[in-house]
Amino acid sequence: xxxxxxxRKWQKAALDAFxxxxxxxxxxxxxxxxxxTRFALAAGRQTLAATPGRLVIVAPTQHLKHQWADAAExxxxxxxxxxxxxxxxLPPDVHGVVTTYQQVAGSAEALAPIADGAFVILDEVHHAxxxxxxxxxxxxxxxxxxxxxxxxxxxxxxxxxxxxxxxxDDDGMASPDVEYGYDDALHTGGVVRPVHFPxxxxxxxxxxxxxxxxxxxxxxxxxxxxxxQRLRTALSVDGEWMPHVLRLAHERLMLIRRTQPDAGGLxxxxxxxxxxxxxxxxxxxxxxxxVAVSEDAEASRRIGAFAAGTAPWIVAVxxxxxxxxxxxxxVGVFATTTTTELFFRQAVGRIVRWIRGLGPxxxxxxxxxxxxxxxHAWNIAEQRRHSLRRRDDDGMPEDADPAALxxxxxxPRDEPQLSLxxxxxxxxxxxxxxxxxxxxxxxxxxxxxxxxxxxxxxDLELVDAPPLEAPPSxxxxxxxxxxxxxxxxxxxxxxxxxxxxxxxxxxVNSELNRRVGVQRVQEATLGQLEERRAQAxxxxxxxTG
Numbered sequence: 001x002x003x004x005x006x007x008r009k010w011q012k013a014a015l016d017a018f019x020x021x022x023x024x025x026x027x028x029x030x031x032x033x034x035x036x037t038r039f040a041l042a043a044g045r046q047t048l049a050a051t052p053g054r055l056v057i058v059a060p061t062q063h064l065k066h067q068w069a070d071a072a073e074x075x076x077x078x079x080x081x082x083x084x085x086x087x088x089x090l091p092p093d094v095h096g097v098v099t100t101y102q103q104v105a106g107s108a109e110a111l112a113p114i115a116d117g118a119f120v121i122l123d124e125v126h127h128a129x130x131x132x133x134x135x136x137x138x139x140x141x142x143x144x145x146x147x148x149x150x151x152x153x154x155x156x157x158x159x160x161x162x163x164x165x166x167x168x169d170d171d172g173m174a175s176p177d178v179e180y181g182y183d184d185a186l187h188t189g190g191v192v193r194p195v196h197f198p199x200x201x202x203x204x205x206x207x208x209x210x211x212x213x214x215x216x217x218x219x220x221x222x223x224x225x226x227x228x229q230r231l232r233t234a235l236s237v238d239g240e241w242m243p244h245v246l247r248l249a250h251e252r253l254m255l256i257r258r259t260q261p262d263a264g265g266l267x268x269x270x271x272x273x274x275x276x277x278x279x280x281x282x283x284x285x286x287x288x289x290x291v292a293v294s295e296d297a298e299a300s301r302r303i304g305a306f307a308a309g310t311a312p313w314i315v316a317v318x319x320x321x322x323x324x325x326x327x328x329x330x331v332g333v334f335a336t337t338t339t340t341e342l343f344f345r346q347a348v349g350r351i352v353r354w355i356r357g358l359g360p361x362x363x364x365x366x367x368x369x370x371x372x373x374x375x376h377a378w379n380i381a382e383q384r385r386h387s388l389r390r391r392d393d394d395g396m397p398e399d400a401d402p403a404a405l406x407x408x409x410x411x412p413r414d415e416p417q418l419s420l421x422x423x424x425x426x427x428x429x430x431x432x433x434x435x436x437x438x439x440x441x442x443x444x445x446x447x448x449x450x451x452x453x454x455x456x457x458x459d460l461e462l463v464d465a466p467p468l469e470a471p472p473s474x475x476x477x478x479x480x481x482x483x484x485x486x487x488x489x490x491x492x493x494x495x496x497x498x499x500x501x502x503x504x505x506x507x508v509n510s511e512l513n514r515r516v517g518v519q520r521v522q523e524a525t526l527g528q529l530e531e532r533r534a535q536a537x538x539x540x541x542x543x544t545g
Contacts, residue, residue, distance in 0.1 A: 004077065005460050008191065011039040012460070014178040018043050018149065021177065025148050027125070030180040032153040032349025033431045037071050037325075040121050040149055041525070042460065045075050047119045047147060048095065049463035054118040055079065055096030056111070056145070058104055058138070060127050063300040067325060068098045068123070069480060071457045078479045080485075085110035087522035093469040093479070101127045101134055108137040116144040122165070125150035126342070129162035129163040139164040152540040153349060182352070182380060192352040193330075194362050197377040198248065198432035199369040202241045205235040205424040217429060228337065229421060234368050235270060235335050237277035239426030241368075245333060248432065249366045253312060253331045260358060262310040265331040268317070268347050270338070275315045278335065282313060289313035309436055327353040332365040334373065344376040366432070381453035469525055479526065490521060493536035500540065512536055 007015065010030065018026050030036050044055050055077060059065045069079045072095075080090050080097045085107035088098055097114060104111060122128065122144045128138040144147060148165045162168070167175045185191040205215045206229055216222055216230050234241045249265060256263045269275035272293040282289045290306045292299045292314060299319055305327040307315045314326075317336070329351045334344070351363040367373045477485070490512075497508045509521065516532045518524045524532060 003462055005038065005042050005462055007038070007042065007460050008035060010178075010180040010184070011035055011042070014039050014180070015042055015046070015460070017178055019046065019055050023167075024146060025150070026178075027150045027152070027174065028175045028178045028180075029152045029176040030178070031182040031185050031192060031352070032346070033353035034153075034185050034237055035191075036123075036153060037068065037446040040123075041072055041077065042074050042462070043149055043289060044072075044119050044121060045077060045465055046463055048077075048466050051119075053116045053146060054090070054114055056115050056118045056142070057096070057098040057121045057123065059100055059123045061319065062100060063303055063319060063324060063379070064123065065098050065100055066300065066304075072098075073478055073480065075462070080483075081480060082484070083522070088520050089523050090114060090279060091483075093525040093527075095466060095468070101138070104141050105134050105137040111141040112144060115142050117146045118142075120145040120148045122148060123152045124154055125163055125166065135162070135164055153346070189510070190356065191354055193354055195348055195352060195363050195380070196362055198252075198364060198366045199374060199377075200241070200245050200248070200366065200432050201369040201429040201525050203425075203429055204230050204241070205241075205426075205428045206230070207422040207424065208421055209421045213424075218371070229370070231337055231339070231368060231370050232270075232421075233423040234370075234426045235274070235337065236423040236426055237274065237281055239423060241426035241428045242278070242335065243281050243285075244428040245335075245366055246278070247285060247397055249283065249285055249331050249333045249364070250282075250313075250367075252364050255333055256330050257312070260328070260330065260355075260361070262328050263330040264306070264311065264312045264326065264328045265333070266326075266329050266350055267313065267315040267333040268336050269315055270336045273319060274335070275317055279315050282315075287313060289315050292316045292319050294319060324350065325353065326350065327355050329353070330361065330363050332363075334365060334367045337410055339370065339372045339376075341376045341379065344373060345380065348380065363501040392434060406490065436534045453482065469527060483526060483529065486526065486533060487521065490529060490533055490536065493533060493540065497536060497539055512539075 011034075014028055014030075018028075028036065028039065030039075048055060055072075057065075057068050057072075057079065059068050065081055069081050072079050077095045078093070080094045083090065083097045083099065084103075088110075096118065099107075099111070122138070122142075128135050142165070150163075150165060163174075169175050182192060186194060197444075200219050203215070203217050205213070208214045208229060209225065212273055214226065214229070216226070218230070222230060233239065236242065246267070249267075253263060253265045267275075267278055267289070267347070269278050271296055275291055275293050279289045279291045288311070290302055290311055290313065292302045293316065296302070303314070303316075303324060303326075305321060307324075307328075316482060332347060332351045334347055336343075336347075355361060365377075367377065475482075494505055494508045494512070497503070498505050501508070512532050512535055513519065513521060513524075515535045516524065516528045518528055518532075521529075521532070
C-alpha cells in the first residue's frame with residue numbers, strides 16, 4: 001500500500017488549502033503538466049480516510065477515464081470504469097467510479113445515490129458548461145456530494161455558460177481557490193517546458209463559397225469567412241503547405257531525438273478524413289504515423305501504446321488534445337480549423353510536460369501564421385487569459401471578447417453556394433527559423449538546469465486508504481484488470497450454459513446471481529465473481545443441476 005506521495009510546492013499548498021476549506025466546493029486552476037491529477041488524488045485519499053465514502057471522478061473522455069483509474073491505483077484507490085446506469089450500485093470492493101461528462105448527462109439520477117456523501121472530482125470542469133443539459137445533469141448527479149473538487153488546466157473563456165459548483169465574484173468572474181499558471185510553473189523550473197512557436201506563412205488560392213476566386217497570404221487582412229477559408233486551404237492535404245510543414249516538424253523531431261531517442265510528435269488534424277490524409281502524406285515522407293480517431297474502437301489502445309512506446313508521430317483530431325498524459329511529446333503541428341484560444345492552449349498543453357533528469361527540453365508547436373493563432377501564442381507568453389464569466393442565457397455577454405469565441409458562423413447549409421468552396425493551392429512562404437520567428441510567443445527563458453528547483457520537496461505521509469475486501473488470486477493483475485477478466489469469463493460461461501440447457505441468458509444469470517447472493521453481476525465483488533464462475537463450471541459439468 002502506498003504510504004507517501006511526493007508533491008510539488010504548489011500541490012502541497014493546494015492540498016493544505018483544500019483540507020482547510022470552509023465550503024464543500026473547491027476550484028483549482030493549474031497549467032497542463034503541473035500535476036493536477038496527483039494533487040486531486042492525494043486530496044481524495046486524505047478525505048476518504050477521514051470521512052468514509054465513495055470517490056467519484058468525472059473526466060472529459062473515455063481515454064482519460066482509464067488514465068484517471070490507472071493513476072488512482074498507484075495510490076491504492078480502486079475505481080470502477082465500466083459502470084452504467086443499468087448496473088445499479090457499485091461492487092463493495094471498489095472505492096468508487098470514474099465516468100465521463102457525456103455519461104453523466106444520461107445517467108444523472110442513477111449516479112446521484114452513488115455520489116450522495118461522496119468526494120467528487122470534476123476534471124476539466126468547463127465541460128460542464130458545454131451544454132445546458134450537461135450542466136443541469138452535473139448538478140442533479142452531485143448536489144448531494146460531501147465535497148466537490150473542480151479542476152481546470154486551461155483558462156475559461158468569456159463565452160462559457162455558468163458552471164455548477166463554481167463560485168463567482170461580483171463581476172461574474174470565476175474565483176479559483178488555487179491558481180498556478182504556466183508562467184508560475186516555468187519560473188519554478190522543472191515543471192513545464194518553454195514552448196516555441198514556428199509560424200509558417202503561405203500564399204493560398206481558393207474558390208470562395210459564392211463561387212468567386214480568392215487569393216491571400218496570412219499577412220493579408222480578410223473578413224471572418226475569408227479568414228476561415230484561407231486556413232482551410234492552407235491545411236488541405238492536396239496543397240504544398242501541409243507537406244512542407246510536416247517536413248519541417250519532422251526534421252525538428254529528428255534533431256531532438258538525438259538527445260531524447262523516444263521523443264514524439266503530435267499532429268492535431270481537422271477531422272478524421274484529414275487525419276488519415278496527413279498520415280498518408282507522412283508515409284510518402286517515409287514516416288509511419290499512428291492514427292487515433294474516435295470512430296476507431298482501438299483508438300484508446302493506440303494512444304496508450306504510443307505513450308508507452310517510441311513511435312515518432314501520432315495524428316489525432318481531439319482525442320489527444322486535452323488531458324492525455326504523454327510526456328515524451330516534444331513537437332506539435334497545429335493543423336486544425338478549430339482556432340479557439342481554449343482549444344489552442346489545450347493543444348499546447350500536450351507538449352509542455354517536463355521529464356525529470358532530461359535537462360533543457362524546449363518544445364515546439366508549428367502553427368499556420370494565422371492572426372488568431374498568432375495572438376493565442378502571444379497570449380501564452382504574456383499570461384493573458386479569459387476568465388470564466390457567468391452566463392445563464394443563450395446569448396453572448398455584451399463585453400465578450402470575440403477572439404475567445406468559436407469559429408465564425410458558417411453559412412446555412414441549405415444555401416447552394418456553400419458547396420462552391422474549393423481549395424486550389426497552398427504554397428509555403430518564408431523560413432520559420434528566420435527573424436526570430438522560432439520564439440514568437442514563447443517563454444524564451446529555459447527552465448533552470450538545477451533539477452532540485454522543480455519544487456518536489458514534500459514527501460507527504462498518506463493516511464491509509466479505506467480498506468477493501470482482500471483481493472482473491474489474480475496472478476499479479478490489478479483489481480480492475482482482474483475484474484474485467486472475471487466478468488468476461490462469467491459471460492462466456494452463461495452463453496455455454498444457455499446453449500447446453502436451452503434456458504434464456506436472463507434465467508441463467510438470475511440463478512448464478514442467486515447462488516452467490518448478488519442482485520446483479522456488476523455489483524459482485526472479485527470473490528463473488530470467482531465463486532460465480534466456479535458455480536457455472538459445476539453447472540456445466542452437470543447440466544441438469
